[in-house]
Every structure is written in C-alpha cells, then in structure tokens.
Amino acid sequence: MWKRALLYGGLGLAALACAGFGYLSLRSPNYLPAETVQVRMTPETIKRGEYIFTVMADCDGCHSERDLSKFSLPVVPRGRGKGWQFPSELGLPGQVVAGNITPDVETGIGAWTDGDKIRAIREGVSRNGRPLFPMMPYQAYAKMSDTDVQALVAYMNTLPAIRNPLPETKLNFPVNYLIAGSPAPSRNVANADRNSxxxxxxxxxxxxxxxxxxxxxxxxxxxxxxxxxxxxxxxxxxxxxxxxxxxxxxxxxxxxxxxxxxxxxxxxxxxxxxxxxxxxxxxxxxxxxxxxxxxxxxxxxxxxxxxxxxxxxxxxxxxxxxxx
Ligand code: HEC
Ligand code: HEC
Incomplete structure (x- = not known):
C-alpha cells in the first residue's frame, strides 16, 4: 500500500548510480493514446459499476471522504469521489493527492473522455500524459476486464459533481522520474471465468x-x-x-x-x-x-x-x- 512508496526512494539511489540523471530526465515515456470508447450507460452497467467502486475495488478507500471517528472509517456519502490529499505523516515521497474523480468539470474529471478515465484506471496515465504514482493500484486494475472497467466508468459518470479544488501530486526527486516506467498498456481484457x-x-x-x-x-x-x-x-x-x-x-x-x-x-x-x-x-x-x-x-x-x-x-x- 502506501508504504510501497518508500521503495521508490530506495530504488532511486541505485538507479541513479547506474543510469545517471541525464538518461532519466531525457527518457520520455511512450504511452498509448486513450481509446475512443463511450461506455454504455444502462441501469445494469451503472449498478455493476457502483458495486466495483463502492465494494469490490473500494475506490472509496482513497478517493472519498471518510469518517475517522467510526469503526472501519465509513464513507461520508456527500463526499464520495471528492478526493483527498494524504497527510505528510505517512512518509510518502512528496505531496500525494488522490484526485477528485467526480464529474465536476473544473476540479474533477468532468472534461475527460471515457477513454481517458479507463486509461488512468488500468494504465496509470493521467489525462495530460502524466504517469500516476502507483499507490493508485493501476497495476492490479490492469487486470480489470473491459466489461467491468466500462461499467465502473458508467457509474463514475453518474456521481454528483463535487467542487473540490486539490493540488496536483508532486513527487520528490528522483521518484518523479522513476515512476515514468510504471504505467503499461492494458487493452482488450476478457472477463474472468465465473464458472471457474x-x-x-x-x-x-x-x-x-x-x-x-x-x-x-x-x-x-x-x-x-x-x-x-x-x-x-x-x-x-x-x-x-x-x-x-x-x-x-x-x-x-x-x-x-x-x-x-x-x-x-x-x-x-x-x-x-x-x-x-x-x-x-x-x-x-x-x-x-x-x-x-x-x-x-x-x-x-x-x-x-x-x-x-x-x-x-x-x-x-x-x-x-x-x-x-
Ligand atoms: C486497506 C487494507 C486492507 C485490504 C485492502 C484488505 N485487508 Fe483484510 N485486513 C486488514 C487488516 C489491517 C486486518 C486486521 C484487522 C481486522 O481484522 O480488522 C485484516 C483482516 C482480515 C481478515 C480477518 C482474519 C482473521 O483471522 O480474523 C480477513 C479474513 C481478511 N482481512 C481478508 C481480506 C481479503 C480477502 C481482502 C481482499 C478481498 C482483504 N482482506 C483486503 C487490512 C486490509
Ligand atoms: C490505495 C489508494 C487508492 C485506491 C484504492 C484507488 N486510488 Fe485512484 N488514485 C490514488 C492516488 C494516490 C492517485 C493520484 C496519483 C498521482 O496523482 O500520481 C489516484 C489517481 C486516480 C485517477 C487519476 C486522477 C487524475 O487527476 O489524474 C483516477 C481516474 C482514479 N485514481 C480512479 C480510481 C478508481 C476508479 C479506483 C477504484 C477502482 C481507484 N482510483 C482506487 C489512490 C487510489
């Protein structure tokens, strides 16, 4: 989880010693453009997406407002998807912000295409091409089937827009360079077999x-x-x-x-x-x-x-x- 962040600090020194700053700073990642898809907004897909968001993949765990005074930190429903900035006590390598993923156009992801959203969730690339810090579990979500990720986005499109301006993630050197290699394409993922x-x-x-x-x-x-x-x-x-x-x-x-x-x-x-x-x-x-x-x-x-x-x-x- 977020302790994994420390890894990048340790790796950083080794990689720098080998590769040198020049290589790292010049390497420009070659991410695929987002796919052109428009998810189906049916009651069934939205329901499945809600289940993935609020239960199975617990997107709420990092992107929603939680009530710390209650057992298991329940979500504050009015704050679903509004994002939050992780406190610095957690020892993360920089300012880490799980973004506002509600459809608010200015402060959330309301201006993103469905393809942009799917690419961020499964491949770890933000809309502007920025590699996401892998504390966002995109390396696990890479295995999310097309059906499920499209349902998830259908549900996210129905979230009430919440205006909540947050700063962008700013990782310390050298982590900011090292994570450029973490995003990876994940396309055409078949459904897992429910019968097995x-x-x-x-x-x-x-x-x-x-x-x-x-x-x-x-x-x-x-x-x-x-x-x-x-x-x-x-x-x-x-x-x-x-x-x-x-x-x-x-x-x-x-x-x-x-x-x-x-x-x-x-x-x-x-x-x-x-x-x-x-x-x-x-x-x-x-x-x-x-x-x-x-x-x-x-x-x-x-x-x-x-x-x-x-x-x-x-x-x-x-x-x-x-x-x-
Ligand atoms: C955000 C961190 C987190 C995630 C994600 C998480 N767990 Fe846990 N889990 C814990 C912690 C911490 C405990 C111990 C405290 C407790 O029991 O609540 C625990 C306890 C448990 C227990 C109780 C074990 C016992 O002996 O009573 C089970 C079973 C369990 N987890 C299964 C799972 C499964 C299966 C998943 C994935 C579907 C999962 N956990 C995901 C943090 C997590
Ligand atoms: C363990 C915490 C965690 C969980 C669980 C999590 N995220 Fe994230 N997410 C993050 C962090 C942290 C970022 C920001 C990374 C960065 O900015 O480099 C992020 C970024 C994003 C972004 C990109 C936002 C932007 O402005 O670039 C989207 C979209 C997103 N998450 C959607 C989801 C969805 C959907 C789920 C559930 C399937 C989910 N996240 C689960 C931590 C999490």
Missing amino acids: KLEWGKYLVTMGGCAGCHTPEEKGERLPGKLLAGGAAFTVGKYKVVSANITPDPDTGIGKMGEAEFVERFHQYRKYLQDGPPATTAENFTLMPWLSFAQIPAEDLSAIYAYLRTVPPVNNPAETHPTK
Missing part, C-alpha cells in the same frame, strides 16, 4: 487489493515468500493495526477457518450497515474495508476463500491489535 471458482476468486482477490495490505513489506518491497502472510503495520494518528495472516497456515493463518466461518467473518458487519458502525477504539481500529466487503455476496466470498486455500501457507504470527 479459482479463476474468479483470484480475480476478486486482485480487484480487492488484498495483497497490498496483507503482504508484509520491507523498505516498501513485498517480502519474498510472504504473500498474504500479514504483519504489515498501519498507524493512523494514535491508532495502530496490523494485517492478519490470510494464508492457509493452520497455526498463524486461516487454515483452521472453515468456509462458513470465513463468510460469516465478513457478513457479521452487515448489522453495522443497517444500524451504523460503533465509535473507533484502539481495540477495534482497522483499515480492513469490512463495511464495503460485508456487501460481497456469499458466492463470491466462497470463491475468494477457495482461491486463498491455494496460496502457499506461511507460518507468520501476526497480532492484529498488539497491546504494548
């Missing part, structure tokens, strides 16, 4: 960004052999939470958790969607998007569970709410 439980589960795990939070990192780089093994710590203000081990390891992961228990682990939070979530405390503080993911149907959770059973078990004790 494992393929579908893998697709959902990719869209849900599970590995981004559940894989421990060092200096911003995912630790080899620790995929989904938990132990990544997140500090927000006075609160701290550590991601859980969700590999099938029986002792430290979810190896002993049956499928029904797994589904219930998510669906138990449906009560908060109805009654409102409780206040944030040190014991319940979490960044796991429980309020979004509680809405995933049992069938999809079952596919996610099936896929997670196939990742290598890793013995890695991860205490989610350390007491000391």
